[in-house]
Amino acid sequence: MSTETITQTATVFGDEVPQPRQYGKPGGIMRRLNMGTALVGGIGLAAIAGFVANALVPSGASTVTFAPVAPDIVYLAILVGWTIGFSVGIGAFVGPIRWLFGRDLTHADAEYMAGKDLGVKRYFKFTTDHKVVGVQYLVVFAFILGFGGLLAMLIRTELGVTWSEVFSPAFYNSMIGTHGIAMIIAMIISVMGPIANFIMPIMIGARDMAFPRLNALSLWLVVVAALCLVSTLFTGGIQDGWSVYQPLASQGPPAMLGYQMTIIVFAISTGVASVNLMVTALTMRAKGMTWSRTPIFVYGIFGAALMGLYAFPFFQYSQIMALTDRIWNTSFFNPLQGGSVWLYENLFWLLGHPEVYVIIIPGTVVLFELMPVFMRKPLFSFNFAVAGIVGVVALSGLVWAHHMYMTGWAPAANYPFMLSTEMISIPVGFLVLVVIGTMWRGLVWTRLPIMAVYAVIFNKMIGGVTGIYLSDVPVDQYMHGTMFVVAHFHYMLMGAGLFGAMAGLAFYFPKMTGRVLDERTASIGFWTAFTGFQITFMAMFVAGLQGMPRRVLQFDSLFNAPNWISTIGAYIIGLGMLIFAGAVVSSWISGDKAPANPFGSKSLEWQTPTPVPLENFAVLPVVTERPYNYGVPDPYEKELQEADQDLHPEEVGSR
Amino acid sequence: MSTAQAKPEQPKSPGKEQPRYPTTGEPISTIARRAKAGLWTLIVMDAAGTIAIIIAYSYLWSLNVNGGWAPPGASLTGSETDQSLPSSPPTASFAVEWPFWAIFGLVIISTLAMWFGYRELKRGNHAGMVVGTGAALVVAVGALVAQWIQISTFPFAAGDGAYASAVLLLCASNIFNLLILIFLQLGMLIRTSKGLVSQAVHYQPQILSYWMVWLCIAFLLGAICTSFMVESPNLDPAIFGTFQQQS
Numbered sequence: 003m004s005t006e007t008i009t010q011t012a013t014v015f016g017d018e019v020p021q022p023r024q025y026g027k028p029g030g031i032m033r034r035l036n037m038g039t040a041l042v043g044g045i046g047l048a049a050i051a052g053f054v055a056n057a058l059v060p061s062g063a064s065t066v067t068f069a070p071v072a073p074d075i076v077y078l079a080i081l082v083g084w085t086i087g088f089s090v091g092i093g094a095f096v097g098p099i100r101w102l103f104g105r106d107l108t109h110a111d112a113e114y115m116a117g118k119d120l121g122v123k124r125y126f127k128f129t130t131d132h133k134v135v136g137v138q139y140l141v142v143f144a145f146i147l148g149f150g151g152l153l154a155m156l157i158r159t160e161l162g163v164t165w166s167e168v169f170s171p172a173f174y175n176s177m178i179g180t181h182g183i184a185m186i187i188a189m190i191i192s193v194m195g196p197i198a199n200f201i202m203p204i205m206i207g208a209r210d211m212a213f214p215r216l217n218a219l220s221l222w223l224v225v226v227a228a229l230c231l232v233s234t235l236f237t238g239g240i241q242d243g244w245s246v247y248q249p250l251a252s253q254g255p256p257a258m259l260g261y262q263m264t265i266i267v268f269a270i271s272t273g274v275a276s277v278n279l280m281v282t283a284l285t286m287r288a289k290g291m292t293w294s295r296t297p298i299f300v301y302g303i304f305g306a307a308l309m310g311l312y313a314f315p316f317f318q319y320s321q322i323m324a325l326t327d328r329i330w331n332t333s334f335f336n337p338l339q340g341g342s343v344w345l346y347e348n349l350f351w352l353l354g355h356p357e358v359y360v361i362i363i364p365g366t367v368v369l370f371e372l373m374p375v376f377m378r379k380p381l382f383s384f385n386f387a388v389a390g391i392v393g394v395v396a397l398s399g400l401v402w403a404h405h406m407y408m409t410g411w412a413p414a415a416n417y418p419f420m421l422s423t424e425m426i427s428i429p430v431g432f433l434v435l436v437v438i439g440t441m442w443r444g445l446v447w448t449r450l451p452i453m454a455v456y457a458v459i460f461n462k463m464i465g466g467v468t469g470i471y472l473s474d475v476p477v478d479q480y481m482h483g484t485m486f487v488v489a490h491f492h493y494m495l496m497g498a499g500l501f502g503a504m505a506g507l508a509f510y511f512p513k514m515t516g517r518v519l520d521e522r523t524a525s526i527g528f529w530t531a532f533t534g535f536q537i538t539f540m541a542m543f544v545a546g547l548q549g550m551p552r553r554v555l556q557f558d559s560l561f562n563a564p565n566w567i568s569t570i571g572a573y574i575i576g577l578g579m580l581i582f583a584g585a586v587v588s589s590w591i592s593g594d595k596a597p598a599n600p601f602g603s604k605s606l607e608w609q610t611p612t613p614v615p616l617e618n619f620a621v622l623p624v625v626t627e628r629p630y631n632y633g634v635p636d637p638y639e640k641e642l643q644e645a646d647q648d649l650h651p652e653e654v655g656s657r
Numbered sequence: 658m659s660t661a662q663a664k665p666e667q668p669k670s671p672g673k674e675q676p677r678y679p680t681t682g683e684p685i686s687t688i689a690r691r692a693k694a695g696l697w698t699l700i701v702m703d704a705a706g707t708i709a710i711i712i713a714y715s716y717l718w719s720l721n722v723n724g725g726w727a728p729p730g731a732s733l734t735g736s737e738t739d740q741s742l743p744s745s746p747p748t749a750s751f752a753v754e755w756p757f758w759a760i761f762g763l764v765i766i767s768t769l770a771m772w773f774g775y776r777e778l779k780r781g782n783h784a785g786m787v788v789g790t791g792a793a794l795v796v797a798v799g800a801l802v803a804q805w806i807q808i809s810t811f812p813f814a815a816g817d818g819a820y821a822s823a824v825l826l827l828c829a830s831n832i833f834n835l836l837i838l839i840f841l842q843l844g845m846l847i848r849t850s851k852g853l854v855s856q857a858v859h860y861q862p863q864i865l866s867y868w869m870v871w872l873c874i875a876f877l878l879g880a881i882c883t884s885f886m887v888e889s890p891n892l893d894p895a896i897f898g899t900f901q902q903q904s
Contacts, residue, residue: 340725
């Protein structure tokens with residue numbers, strides 16, 4: 003840095019550091035930008051783009067499938083306008099533009115952008131502090147989960163009221179597709195968003211994520227994507243399931259463009275989040291935190307981020323191709339002009355299956371993190387846990403075509419994919435072994451997080467075993483496209499993923515919010531939801547075994563009973579989730595103030611004060627031992643035993 | 658976890674004070690290491706996207722579904738094609754190959770110029786960095802213009818079959834990559850001129866240079882596809898959606 007650009011120095015963690023020139027007040031234009039300006043920018047530019055597109059597109063034009071072009075073009079313009087306008091309004095482009103013109107941030111700028119002294123306002127801005135981003139992710143996750151959950155209730159209402167149609171077939175189909183993709187997005191961010199962002203940097207002894215502005219960008223892009231998704235309900239709906247197979251999607255209403263835009267934007271968000279999480283784990287661990295001293299949570303997040311990094315672009319490009327097929331008459335997926343629908347399915351499932359592990363691995367490693375704390379013993383076979391994660395990541399990209407057994411694509415490939423799919427149960431088995439080994443003869447401190455572990459293990463066992471059934475080609479020929487499949491993947495994604503995330507939230511709630519969770523109420527909610535979950539999806543297994551196809555509005559009366567039971571179960575889940583959410587919200591607002599380390603954990607994130615200060619650590623820590631050394635004898639214990647020898651047995655017993 | 662407290666990371670050679678990053682106070686070498694790790698992960702992500710395009714291209718090329726790979730008028734396969742749904746008059750043909758290589762060549766020249774500038778910067782020749790980056794920028798803009806001219810003069814339209822679709826997507830990806838590259842090179846030029854990039858703080862041009870090497874590979878893959886995978890090898894393609902028996 004040349005001397006002419008340096009105008010002053012700033013004290014940064016005790017050192018005098020030369021600063022670039024400060025332009026105006028710290029934060030610059032970011033002082034004026036917030037969620038309000040983002041909404042104004044997004045809605046404003048969407049309106050302008052929509053009007054311009056409407057004026058320019060000839061009203062009579064039609065696509066190759068004879069659908070009118072104008073609604074598509076106008077809707078796409080609105081979506082693009084919304085995405086760009088919102089991003090500009092929140093301040094996503096300020097960083098790159100400042101970089102372009104050489105107006106580097108000063109320490110004061112960075113502190114402003116991290117939300118220093120901004121109070122509650124920092125949660126409504128492009129704030130770079132990882133703790134704020136974690137909390138923002140939590141709220142966004144809750145909204146998307148609530149939206150998807152509401153749709154699930156409506157779907158179950160339709161299927162439970164077997165004597166009449168509650169919704170039109172088109173709207174029912176839209177609810178199915180929208181519920182699916184909303185829940186997939188919610189589950190992907192369930193742990194990777196709130197917990198990984200808030201906890202992981204502190205866990206590894208860092209002051210922030212590697213790229214704080216990318217961190218904020220990933221969060222706000224999820225908001226952009228989520229609202230694109232909601233807009234589909236008003237433009238015809240996603241009527242062909244969350245996978246939006248071609249050529250159905252190309253013949254669907256304009257809402258397909260909303261789906262495509264949602265995925266394109268969400269893939270960018272996931273990409274930048276993955277880059278950030280991986281680089282943070284690789285380069286920002288505290289001194290002394292060797293790989294054997296690195297918490298298993300970090301391995302899991304790294305693995306999930308790696309899967310997201312390599313797999314999401316396939317999904318993203320499948321949607322770009324689908325979009326150009328629709329708007330510009332390209333023919334990637336149109337067989338009449340040389341395209342192939344199998345190409346879509348391959349690209350889609352190249353993400354579609356790794357995404358399952360992107361959801362499950364973080365939900366599992368968060369359990370690994372809390373189990374030693376509540377069992378008061380080390381994590382069983384740390385190396386097996388690492389091997390399990392590595393095995394899942396390595397095999398995750400080799401199993402996609404087991405979703406395509408029945409499509410007719412490459413029948414000769416079915417058996418290799420059956421083998422690779424069954425092989426992945428080996429590293430997954432390692433992970434289950436770690437859970438059981440850690441619980442074995444542990445002194446259980448029965449709190450909500452550890453109770454959730456039992457629930458997740460139960461669900462994962464059922465989801466895993468039924469998954470092995472479905473990976474077998476002969477069984478899949480019967481089960482494919484039935485409610486059995488729906489029950490299976492809900493056991494994995496919701497039973498293992500969501501309940502794992504709830505365990506993680508219950509565990510880290512005091513650190514994230516500074517308040518003690520009302521575990522009594524939260525436990526009632528949790529177990530109510532768990533009970534409802536078993537009722538819903540066990541009944542769905544039965545319906546599937548009886549042969550009930552998925553994604554249908556009307557069905558034979560043979561399936562009435564399991565559907566009634568399933569719907570009752572779904573309402574119980576809803577009730578349980580509301581109770582759990584109520585406990586979280588009320589505790590957050592008016593719960594007791596939490597101590598710094600309420601569970602006596604040994605890992606770094608619990609050694610910081612609560613609420614965690616902006617810089618996390620006044621002085622960076624040095625790690626000297628493994629994170630789960632709960633089995634190491636307490637040096638004071640020996641003294642206590644020696645003292646006991648001098649006492650009368652009754653006195654010892656009363657101690 | 659037992660912990661002790663440590664001072665912030667110090668430069669490796671105490672006698673030679675490293676520049677500090679203004680916002681965090683960390684040594685520039687720490688920031689550079691982080692940024693390089695970020696670069697590698699970004700390359701993985703971009704490579705996955707490029708592979709997705711290449712898969713799409715090669716998949717459609719190898720299948721030649723309904724004999725619809727080649728643009729109308731360019732089909733040399735003699736395959737049975739449903740001629741009832743042509744989207745444009747049968748005058749379209751495959752693209753000329755050499756422009757793909759010419760654009761690839763321009764990207765290579767731009768990369769070499771960037772590396773020259775970076776090498777000069779490390780030697781302390783600040784002006785050399787400005788010249789190298791400026792030249793790289795001019796050539797990259799040239800590549801962008803050439804790419805645009807190529808797209809606008811293709812002998813086919815987007816609706817002229819799978820080949821047209823795949824080639825246009827490749828070229829659109831090239832344009833996207835070139836736009837990002839030009840943004841980064843322009844920023845580097847401005848920052849170098851302002852003295853924000855220097856012999857002591859040179860990690861950004863280094864990272865950009867590495868990124869450009871990856872871009873060369875991506876452009877090369879595209880040029881290979883469009884040169885050596887033109888006519889589909891599948892002379893007996895599958896017929897879908899037309900109720901015709903496969904011959």
